[in-house]
Amino acid sequence: MTAPADVLAAAAARGWTLGVAESLTGGMVSAALVDVPGASAVLRGAVVAYATDLKASLLDVDAGLLAARGAVDPDVALAMADGVRRAVRSDVGLATTGVAGPDPQDGHPPGLVYVAVATPEGRHVRRIDVDGDRPAVRARALAGVLDLALEACGGTPQWRAAH
Amino acid sequence: MTAPADVLAAAAARGWTLGVAESLTGGMVSAALVDVPGASAVLRGAVVAYATDLKASLLDVDAGLLAARGAVDPDVALAMADGVRRAVRSDVGLATTGVAGPDPQDGHPPGLVYVAVATPEGRHVRRIDVDGDRPAVRARALAGVLDLALEACGGTPQWRAAH
Numbered sequence: 001m002t003a004p005a006d007v008l009a010a011a012a013a014r015g016w017t018l019g020v021a022e023s024l025t026g027g028m029v030s031a032a033l034v035d036v037p038g039a040s041a042v043l044r045g046a047v048v049a050y051a052t053d054l055k056a057s058l059l060d061v062d063a064g065l066l067a068a069r070g071a072v073d074p075d076v077a078l079a080m081a082d083g084v085r086r087a088v089r090s091d092v093g094l095a096t097t098g099v100a101g102p103d104p105q106d107g108h109p110p111g112l113v114y115v116a117v118a119t120p121e122g123r124h125v126r127r128i129d130v131d132g133d134r135p136a137v138r139a140r141a142l143a144g145v146l147d148l149a150l151e152a153c154g155g156t157p158q159w160r161a162a163h
Numbered sequence: 164m165t166a167p168a169d170v171l172a173a174a175a176a177r178g179w180t181l182g183v184a185e186s187l188t189g190g191m192v193s194a195a196l197v198d199v200p201g202a203s204a205v206l207r208g209a210v211v212a213y214a215t216d217l218k219a220s221l222l223d224v225d226a227g228l229l230a231a232r233g234a235v236d237p238d239v240a241l242a243m244a245d246g247v248r249r250a251v252r253s254d255v256g257l258a259t260t261g262v263a264g265p266d267p268q269d270g271h272p273p274g275l276v277y278v279a280v281a282t283p284e285g286r287h288v289r290r291i292d293v294d295g296d297r298p299a300v301r302a303r304a305l306a307g308v309l310d311l312a313l314e315a316c317g318g319t320p321q322w323r324a325a326h
Contacts, residue, residue: 020190020211026197027183027190030211034189037265037297045217048183048193048209050202054251058208088217102200134200 002146004032008042010155011092016119018149019090020046021059021080023071023097024113025141032142045088049080059083070106072097074125077116085118093118094149096141100134111137115145117152124152165309167195171205173318174255179282181312182253183209184222184243186234186260187276188304195305208251212243222246233269235260237288240279248281256281257312259304263297274300278308280315287315 011018020030020043030046033039047058052071055061061079069076080095094117101110111130116123126148130140174181183193183206193209196202210221215234218224224242232239243258257280264273274293279286289311293303 022190024197025194026202026206027185027193027209027211028197030190030213031188031194034187034191034211034213035298039189040213043189044214045221046190046209046211046213047221048190048197048211050193050197050209051207051251054208057252058210058250087221088214089220135198 001143002150004146005036006155007146007149007153008033008036008039010150010153012042014153016091016153018043018092018094019084019088021084021093021095022046022048023050023055023080024100025096025138025145026050028138028142029094029096029145032146044090047084047087055080059087070108072099072106072108072112072114074114074116074127077114078118078123078125081116081118081123091120092149092153094145096145098128098137098141100137102134113137113141113144115141115148117145117148119152122152124148164306165313167309168199169318170309170312170316171196171199171202173313173316175205177316179254179316181206181255181257182247182251184247184256184258185209185211186213186218186243187263188259188301188308189213191301191305192257192259192308195309207253210247210250218243222250233271235262235269235271235275235277237277237279237290240277241281241286241288244279244281244286254283255312255316257308259308261291261300261304263300265297276300276304276307278304278311280308280311282315285315287311
């Protein structure tokens, strides 16, 4: 798994600050970043929009989109990443949404997760399908959004070579 | 330590929903509550206002108070608890602010923590002094705000007897 410290270092190298919008991870992503000494120079804050209506009111996700697709959707994930950039005034927004289980949500099976990252240079979203229980689904969502953030901040040789 | 499940159960027994405003805990409190199956019926969301200016913009903490006292202050903790009730439209607000260390902040030593809880019935704040490293300070802040929330939701016999 990408280390939270590597994400902070990659963002700092670009002169970028971070914000986090969390649904199923519920604060885990932000807490993992805050654990790193010096995080306060890069991480501005986070919004845990656990209730669906907060995705609209706090993160400015289009209410029509939420009504049409539900909260577990790639465009909702992207809108959450955009929204937290505005809400916490950060350069980069990380977002997680998905079904932790054990019950389905909005017609989606447990284990379906979307992670998204928005930077000044682009917007990225990735689908992750997890076969596991609630803690496993959340852990994979955390790892997935850190991986994507590191790539989007240019922190991996693979990413740099491809762009 | 008070179990997150007990806080959720005590709030649910009152018909109250929860919101969390976090500074030094950075999402840990929210994540601990989300870990409990069924949390979505009680927990609405959280705001991690790690950067001080976000305490004003996202939680409506008075900017003059923040300028005069800094972020590590009992009245700031209470204002964060009030503010998150409004931000996430919850009945109860939990808040943490403090100095995780290793460096002092705003003239306060590492280990100074304030936790606050606002409910429809009252506002409560508690000072905690922790002798320990960053993880220890955060862990005590988490435990302290859960303890105070359980008491404020009437979840302990001691609290019920005293009120």
